[in-house]
Amino acid sequence: MNIGAMLIFGTLGIFIFNLSLPSSVIAMLRAVIGTVSIGFFMLVTKQKLDFKVIRNNLKYLLISGIALGFNWILLFEAYRYTTIAVATLCYYMAPVFVILLSPLVLKEKLTPTMAACSAVAILGAVLISGATAGEGKSFKGIIFGLIAAVLYCGIILTNKFIRNQSSTETTFLQLAISAIIMILYVSFTEKVSVADFDTKTIILVLVVGIIHTGIAYVLYFGSVQRIPAQTAAVFSYIDPVSSIILSAVLLSQKMSMLQIIGTVLILGATLFNEIYPTLKKRRTGAQ
Numbered sequence: 168m169n170i171g172a173m174l175i176f177g178t179l180g181i182f183i184f185n186l187s188l189p190s191s192v193i194a195m196l197r198a199v200i201g202t203v204s205i206g207f208f209m210l211v212t213k214q215k216l217d218f219k220v221i222r223n224n225l226k227y228l229l230i231s232g233i234a235l236g237f238n239w240i241l242l243f244e245a246y247r248y249t250t251i252a253v254a255t256l257c258y259y260m261a262p263v264f265v266i267l268l269s270p271l272v273l274k275e276k277l278t279p280t281m282a283a284c285s286a287v288a289i290l291g292a293v294l295i296s297g298a299t300a301g302e303g304k305s306f307k308g309i310i311f312g313l314i315a316a317v318l319y320c321g322i323i324l325t326n327k328f329i330r331n332q333s334s335t336e337t338t339f340l341q342l343a344i345s346a347i348i349m350i351l352y353v354s355f356t357e358k359v360s361v362a363d364f365d366t367k368t369i370i371l372v373l374v375v376g377i378i379h380t381g382i383a384y385v386l387y388f389g390s391v392q393r394i395p396a397q398t399a400a401v402f403s404y405i406d407p408v409s410s411i412i413l414s415a416v417l418l419s420q421k422m423s424m425l426q427i428i429g430t431v432l433i434l435g436a437t438l439f440n441e442i443y444p445t446l447k448k449r450r451t452g453a454q
Contacts, residue, residue: 172387173402177409179379180251181417183243186371189357190243194236195349196372197380202342204381209339216336224329228337231325232344234318236352239345241315249308251414252422253295255407256430257312262437263288264320272324284440291432294425334388342380404438 186193221228245254263285269275296309322341329337353359364372411430414420422430
């Protein structure tokens with residue numbers, strides 16, 4: 168289930184790339200359809216909302232829900248201004264930002280290993296940025312991807328403060344809040360008509376909303392509770408790797424040698440940071 172969810176997430180950029188709608192409209196539709204999809208799943212599985220818990224977590228749900236919508240807009244813009252591979256890698260800087268901000272927000276200790284991994288990942292991002300520094304459009308995409316990563320980091324950190332709520336319920340509420348905010352945002356910033364929705368567009372939007380959001384989220388949250396946290400962390404790298412491979416094969420978006428080195432540094436550093444605590448425990452236990 169977890170691998171399936173990661174493979175679905177890895178194809179998201181391909182579908183967004185083929186949509187001609189504004190990024191904010193895609194984000195709005197994804198949030199709306201995703202909310203309905205997960206709401207239907209909760210109804211079928213008889214999961215009920217606890218309004219007392221919602222009230223206690225409302226502040227954090229609002230913050231994360233709003234951040235979710237704009238995070239998607241920026242990520243989708245990154246797909247359009249640079250390659251899917253580069254946009255994905257910039258977005259994957261979110262765990263690094265979490266590491267760097269956790270001591271301030273969560274009062275967690277920044278270990279030398281975490282600091283070193285962050286430095287290596289940042290170097291990777293610098294190499295990728297340097298490889299496209301002469302391409303104004305691509306560099307703009309990198310900026311969009313990094314800002315999206317910052318927002319995603321904010322969502323991760325905010326979720327740490329949410330208490331006594333299942334992951335499915337939290338996701339449903341965040342999507343619902345995001346949908347409301349995106350509807351308001353789009354109504355003031357975009358002009359979209361029925362003529363913009365041909366058969367291809369409708370199919371792509373439904374795939375992004377139902378499969379990439381509703382089904383993928385249900386698969387992901389249904390699996391992370393059944394497998395070790397470190398295994399889930401390792402499996403999460405199927406997403407960026409499959410995204411990079413698919414963009415190269417299906418869209419002919421090649422990477423330069425400098426970008427490939429940056430890719431290895433970012434994914435290698437973040438992966439090592441995920442699995443190092445387990446390796447350390449095993450080594451200590453063996454001794």
